[in-house]
Amino acid sequence: MLLIPTLQLLRLPFSFFLMPVFLFALSQASTINWTQACIVFLILHILVYPASNAYNSYMDQDEGSIGGLKHPPKAPKSLYYLTVVMDAAAIGFSCIISISFALGIGLYILASRAYSYRGIRLKQYPYLGYATVVFFQGGFTVYLCSMVFGVSEHFLMASAACSFLIAGVYPITQIYQHEADRNDGVKTISMVVGYIGTFMLTIFMFAVAMILLFVYFEQTHTRSHFFILQAFMLPVVSYFVYWFRLVWINKEAANFEHTMKMNLIASVCMNGCFVVLTFLNQTA
Structure with a gap:
């Protein structure tokens, strides 16, 4: 039973939602x-x-x-x-x-x-808990994978970009749990900035991540890969804007169903993108 x-x-x-970091590291391996x-x-x-x-x-x-x-x-x-x-x-x-x-x-x-x-209970501290997740699920995981797949001279830029991606994604995953977290004595970063602030924080972190990725792909002479990433991000941005509008009108839209849809769309698109980039790098 x-x-x-x-x-x-x-x-x-749920591991599927965390797969983009692994696939990104894999996609940047020369062999x-x-x-x-x-x-x-x-x-x-x-x-x-x-x-x-x-x-x-x-x-x-x-x-x-x-x-x-x-x-x-x-x-x-x-x-x-x-x-x-x-x-x-x-x-x-x-x-x-x-x-x-x-x-x-x-x-x-x-x-x-x-x-x-x-x-x-690091999760009860909004900034320390947030920083822990961002570092370990982002840059540190890229570092672990790079130990196996090979470390390029631009490794730090790639790690930083992934950390900012996680910094954008993680608050959104907390947005529907405010009441449950409050009852458990936990104060998340999403609770600190509020519902609208969570979306604004995500926008900022993703913007920084994209700037870093643009610089990274420029440094690795694969600028076209950045634009491939942007194409894959279109469905993600579209649903994000749609959901943001719903929450702006009614905070009840910051619920489990919309959060899981957002996670699924983002994961499918980013995983698909990094699979394509892996293929392109290995066949170049």
């Missing part, structure tokens, strides 16, 4: 060792991210909607033990890549646990 809620709370499909790439993908998207989701659910004991689950089940004790096993497996498999990569994965896991653990 515990198997179904345990699997649900891993939120494996790809596909065996290692698959191992890194499995470590991040089948072990690390789902375990992080599950641990957060166990600590929060959510009763309202969470990312990917409108009606989450109660988190059983077995879920905690599963996250420990998954974390150990992630570090173990990371050793196949290298010890330094395994240490990086271990650091990511520690940061994730500090974010959720009731004794530390």
Whole structure:
């Protein structure tokens, strides 16, 4: 009976929303060792991210909607033990890549646990929690992938761009949870800036990210790739503007359904873009 809620709370499909960072790093590799790439993908998207989701659910004991689950089940004790096993497996498999990569994965896991653990609970601090997510899900993940795929001389620009992308995406994922977070003693960055402010913050962070990406693609002599990215971003921007208008008129539109649609559209478009860029780079 515990198997179904345990699997649900891993939120494996939610890993799709985090895939653009991995695919971006992959798309910028000059040559790809596909065996290692698959191992890194499995470590991040089948072990690390789902375990992080599950641990957060166990600590929060959510009763309202969470990312990917409108009606989450109660988190059983077995879920905690599963996250420990998954974390150990992630570090173990990371050793196949290298010890330094395994240490990086271990650091990511520690940061994730500090974010959720009731004794530390970084997520209750709006700026510190926000910075933790932006750094580790953005630039640090690009760095981990670059350790495997190869580090270019323009690595820092790429990492910074990904951090700003996460900085734009993350507040939007919090926008429908204000009441639940308030009841749990958590104050998110979205709560600090408000509903309209969340959209404005996203616009600003994405604008900075796009400027950095333009500079990055200029530096790597692949300007056309920037314009390919803009083409893929059109559906994302269109839905974002549509949703922003709805929320401007009625704050009730800042709900779970619109948030998940926004996440899905953005993930499909950005994942598709970076798959195309991977193909172009590997066939150039």
